[in-house]
Amino acid sequence: MHPSLIIPVVVFLVLLFIRIPVAYSILISTLTYFVFFNDTLPMDMVVQNVIATSESFTYLAIPFFVCAGVVFNYAGISRRLFSLAELLVGHYPGALGQVNVLASTMMGGLSGSANADAAMDSKILVPEMLRHGYSKGFSTAVTAASSCITPIIPPGIILIMYAAVSDVSIAKMFLAGYIPGLLMCICLMLVVYFVSRKRGYTATREKRASLREILHAARDAIWALFLPFGLLAGLRFGIFTPTEAGSMSVIYALLVGAFIYKEITWKDLWPIVKESVEGTAGVMFIIAAANSFSVYFAWERLPMIISEWLISSITSPAVLLFLINILLLFIGCFFDGAAALILLGPLLIPAVQAMGIDLVHFGIVASINLTLGGITPPFGGMMFVTTSITGTRIEEYTAECLPFVASLIALLMVFTYTPDLVLLLPRLLS
Numbered sequence: 001m002h003p004s005l006i007i008p009v010v011v012f013l014v015l016l017f018i019r020i021p022v023a024y025s026i027l028i029s030t031l032t033y034f035v036f037f038n039d040t041l042p043m044d045m046v047v048q049n050v051i052a053t054s055e056s057f058t059y060l061a062i063p064f065f066v067c068a069g070v071v072f073n074y075a076g077i078s079r080r081l082f083s084l085a086e087l088l089v090g091h092y093p094g095a096l097g098q099v100n101v102l103a104s105t106m107m108g109g110l111s112g113s114a115n116a117d118a119a120m121d122s123k124i125l126v127p128e129m130l131r132h133g134y135s136k137g138f139s140t141a142v143t144a145a146s147s148c149i150t151p152i153i154p155p156g157i158i159l160i161m162y163a164a165v166s167d168v169s170i171a172k173m174f175l176a177g178y179i180p181g182l183l184m185c186i187c188l189m190l191v192v193y194f195v196s197r198k199r200g201y202t203a204t205r206e207k208r209a210s211l212r213e214i215l216h217a218a219r220d221a222i223w224a225l226f227l228p229f230g231l232l233a234g235l236r237f238g239i240f241t242p243t244e245a246g247s248m249s250v251i252y253a254l255l256v257g258a259f260i261y262k263e264i265t266w267k268d269l270w271p272i273v274k275e276s277v278e279g280t281a282g283v284m285f286i287i288a289a290a291n292s293f294s295v296y297f298a299w300e301r302l303p304m305i306i307s308e309w310l311i312s313s314i315t316s317p318a319v320l321l322f323l324i325n326i327l328l329l330f331i332g333c334f335f336d337g338a339a340a341l342i343l344l345g346p347l348l349i350p351a352v353q354a355m356g357i358d359l360v361h362f363g364i365v366a367s368i369n370l371t372l373g374g375i376t377p378p379f380g381g382m383m384f385v386t387t388s389i390t391g392t393r394i395e396e397y398t399a400e401c402l403p404f405v406a407s408l409i410a411l412l413m414v415f416t417y418t419p420d421l422v423l424l425l426p427r428l429l430s
Helices: 003-017 022-036 043-054 061-074 077-089 095-108 114-131 136-146 157-166 170-199 211-236 242-260 266-299 302-313 317-332 337-354 359-373 381-390 394-417 424-429
Strands: none
Touching: 003 022, 003 266, 022 266, 061 077, 061 157, 061 242, 061 266, 077 095, 077 114, 077 211, 077 242, 095 114, 095 136, 095 170, 114 136, 114 381, 136 170, 136 381, 136 394, 157 170, 157 337, 157 359, 170 359, 170 394, 170 424, 211 242, 317 337, 317 359, 317 394, 337 359, 359 394, 381 394
8 A cells, every 4th residue: 555545544643643623633634645745736726625615605504504503592592492491391300401402402403513502501501400419420411412413403514514525405404304303302301311210310390381381481482493494494495595594594593682582782793703703613624624635535546445345345235334333433433523524425425325325314324423423432522512611520421421322322223224214304395
């Protein structure tokens, strides 16, 4: 094997191991390749590829949805969703853990970012859980695990990124995310229920909320609940593209926050812009860096080599999906899922497509898989976000997250081998 084929990958893994940020690790390893091993392709072309990525119309949806998630927090919509969730599940054992999971599911249609959801719940819900006697490790593990739901329910940013990499419809990816996201919610709520019964974590309400109370809270949160259905209807009937849906979400959130809930003022605009730019810059920097790495992949024909090897050595789609799941679970434990998706997508998609596996189905499986890696030690992104905010030791978190990780892996296997479940909505509504 020629050194030019493997050394950039080795450099990348070494940089990750010594905790260099993902985007810088990718850029440095790419630079290593084109400076020392490739004097044919001008560096200008690599730089142009990085810049061109940021000009993609598909990726334009990302800053809009990041901004919409920030605006919803300032508009008071997140708080109203928490209140509604508490009324719905407050009578169950482990009520605040149930609220944590259900609120993340509701926020999935608004923020689309696992890290943003994990950070928000760590600041708002974990202190409340600690006051009610929950252990710090359990509270942090629930928060991290529930944040896995957020990117899968539209408009998840990872769904947009996969659609761009695989050239499939963003609308179909959005439609395919609803059923898996809701089943993940039910799965995690069951885990919270059984753990809470064993440990004596009590309900926050003595009895089930009345229909009148629920309707009153739902009316207060109706403007938030309407958005996911509005997006789904708009995409289904061709009223707007996914990118236009993102811009409409921002305008909608600003109008609701300013004129209906009256919680957004002029002084909030600068913090909103600042947080949106910071959130977008982090995601887009990783995307641009990963696309520079893809030039190295293409030049060395790695997608073709790997695809041909997989097709020649594996004849069963079921076996291929199983091996890819193991690979992605392993990789997702070590670095950012978004970067992994962009780097590995071009390598795996040709083989998946050659096996006749639906790319929308594969996209949901890969997205869940890599998001799940974000809560799994030793380097999961949401693990670090939640433990750093709550002050939880990694060892304590690791012990508490195991039931959640195990249940989500079991559900991942269900999604992997029942494509009709994942593709039900895209087939009905496309």
